[in-house]
Amino acid sequence: xxxxxxxxxxLRNLTLELRRGTVVLxxxxxxxxxxxxxxxxxxxxxxGLVVEENTLYPLLRRLxxxxxxxxxxxxxxxxxxxxYRLSPAGRSILARLLEEWDAIDTAxxxxxxxxxxxxxx
Amino acid sequence: MTLLERYLxxxxxxxxxxxxDDIGRELAALLGAEMDERAGELGRPLDEDExxxxxxxxxxxxxxxxxxxGERGHFAFGREWIGPALFPLYRRxxxxxxxxxxxxxxxxxxxxxxxxxxxxxxxxxxLGLQFGLLTVxxxxxxxSLGRFPNLRGARRPPGSS
Numbered sequence: 644x645x646x647x648x649x650x651x652x653x654l655r656n657l658t659l660e661l662r663r664g665t666v667v668l669x670x671x672x673x674x675x676x677x678x679x680x681x682x683x684x685x686x687x688x689x690x691g692l693v694v695e696e697n698t699l700y701p702l703l704r705r706l707x708x709x710x711x712x713x714x715x716x717x718x719x720x721x722x723x724x725x726x727y728r729l730s731p732a733g734r735s736i737l738a739r740l741l742e743e744w745d746a747i748d749t750a751x752x753x754x755x756x757x758x759x760x761x762x763x764x
Numbered sequence: 765m766t767l768l769e770r771y772l773x774x775x776x777x778x779x780x781x782x783x784x785d786d787i788g789r790e791l792a793a794l795l796g797a798e799m800d801e802r803a804g805e806l807g808r809p810l811d812e813d814e815x816x817x818x819x820x821x822x823x824x825x826x827x828x829x830x831x832x833x834g835e836r837g838h839f840a841f842g843r844e845w846i847g848p849a850l851f852p853l854y855r856r857x858x859x860x861x862x863x864x865x866x867x868x869x870x871x872x873x874x875x876x877x878x879x880x881x882x883x884x885x886x887x888x889x890x891l892g893l894q895f896g897l898l899t900v901x902x903x904x905x906x907x908s909l910g911r912f913p914n915l916r917g918a919r920r921p922p923g924s925s
Contacts, residue, residue: 680790681797697823700794701831704787722800724793 666694668744670702671737674712677728679719703727711736767812768795770915771819778829787832795822812916820912826850827909845903854902858895865894 669692673683680700687694706712711733714725729737765773772792776784798818803810810818822828826849835848837855846854869890873883 679797680794681801695823696794696821697828697831700791701834704790704832705834720797720800722793722796724797725790 665744666692666698666702667706668737668740669694670699670706671711671729671733671740674727674729674733677715677717677726679724679726681724683727706733767815767819767915768792768799771795771822771825774825774913774915775828775832778826779832783832791828795819816912816915819915824849824909824912839899839902845899846906847909849909850902850906854898858898861894861898862891865890 669687670683673686678686680696680703683703684694684696684699687699703712703714707714707727710730712727713730714727716723717726718724772788772795775791776788779787795818799810799815802814802818806814823831827847830847830849833852835852837851838844838848839846839851839854866887869883869887872878873880873887878886
């Protein structure tokens, strides 16, 4: 069965949805030390997660308004930049999100594993 | 005014007034840092094409502002006709337009003493027409978001795209 343009669109949208939640987790996990938006984007990309600027920068502000991050303007390389880092609330939420992620991962692996066995029969 | 300043102005116009300066300052720092790094790699200041390349990759000002406003609403029928960048304005103008149309139709029916059946049909026709027209206009505007705005104004050399 060939993959149609509609299938590709569906896949693109589902992938975006799947990534949306994991991007928050990735961002929080990198902000134990303070980083500015551009530095964070590079740090994520270096570890294999490319996030568009247009997604990442507004997300940082949103996480700050939710109390998960704190920010501070600092000069670096002759330019004033806003540095974000985890707040105490953000650190505790990150730990709980990681537990949730672990539970989802375990459950999904179990399901996919079972389905694989059934198919093999 | 530099290309970056024009770009930031275009984004800021579409942001809530109380957040405009703060977001503008942060975006200026982020895009400026990216331009500095690129210039450092090249060992020379960026020309306008290179600056515009970075701004283009960052996105159309209307889409950038929509992300900061956290807009998710859209109008889709088979495919997306009006995206999150224009949807809030579309919804506001549509609501205003339909209310005015309804009011004018009711007043006209009362003044002209139209029979209820034909007044109702005429009102539905006018409401449908307004909805269709506005949706087409906003769909066309939405399609134009695929084209990046000309930030260079009159200084753009002739023949360049």
